[in-house]
Amino acid sequence: MSGSSTRSRDLALTATFAAFIAVLGLVPAFSPFGFAVPITLQSLGIMLVGAVLGPRHGASAVLFFLFLVALGLPLLAGGRGGLGVFTGPSAGYLVGFPISAAVIGYLIYRHSAPYNLPYALAAIIFGGIVVLYLIGVPVTAWRADISLRAAIVGSGVFIVGDLIKAVLAAIIAGAVHRADPRLLPRRRG
Structure with a gap:
């Protein structure tokens, strides 16, 4: 594939996966027990984008999605959007989304082809849950004014x-x- 067609393909995949994350926001969110951060399907999109597109393009797709959210498009679950969402209890998760996608992508792409399901699952759990929670939970505590515990x-x-x-x-x-x-x-090798 030529450099131009590769760039076009990468751009198309980035835009498509950003749209996929947005579509997952159409599924209604809910907050169990009144917790400040809703349960959504968009974290599934973050996991997938990293696993499929790799670290650079995966993070780019998520950053593009978050850019559209920051512009005010109501793309987050529950029809939320705008700069205000980056100051609320779920802000840490939003900030962690591109990092999570990059970590997942890095781990899976580092392993190379062929795709290994158990390894990929471990990479997705680490990047999509552990890393995301390490960023999201402390910010939730801070922005919701609750204890870290x-x-x-x-x-x-x-x-x-x-x-x-x-x-x-x-x-x-x-x-x-x-x-x-x-x-x-x-x-290689």
């Missing part, structure tokens, strides 16, 4: 759902990589 306990309601999303993301990413093996770099 309360934020950690409150975030526990998300674990099972996020593990299910991680499994789905690993399976779907595997299907995508089988359909287009050119997405993953080949091992």
Whole structure:
């Protein structure tokens, strides 16, 4: 593939996955037990974008999505958008989204082709849950004016759902990589 067509493909994939994350925001969010951060499907999109596009393009797709949110487009679950969402209790998760996608992408792309489901699942759990929670939970505590302990306990309601999303993301990413093996770099040597 020529450099121009590769760049065009990368741009199209970045825009498509940003739109995919936005579409997942159409599924209504809910806040269990009145917790300040809603449960959404958009974290599934973050996991998938990193696993499919890799660190650079995955993070770019998420940053493009967040740029559109910052402009005021109501793309977050519940029809939220605008700069105000970056100051609320879920701000840490939003900031963590591109980092999470980059970590997932880095780990999966570092392993190279062929796609390895157990390894990918571990990478998605680490980047999409551990890394995201390390950023999101402390910011939730700060912005919701609750103790870090309360934020950690409150975030526990998300674990099972996020593990299910991680499994789905690993399976779907595997299907995508089988359909287009050119997405993953080949091992050298």
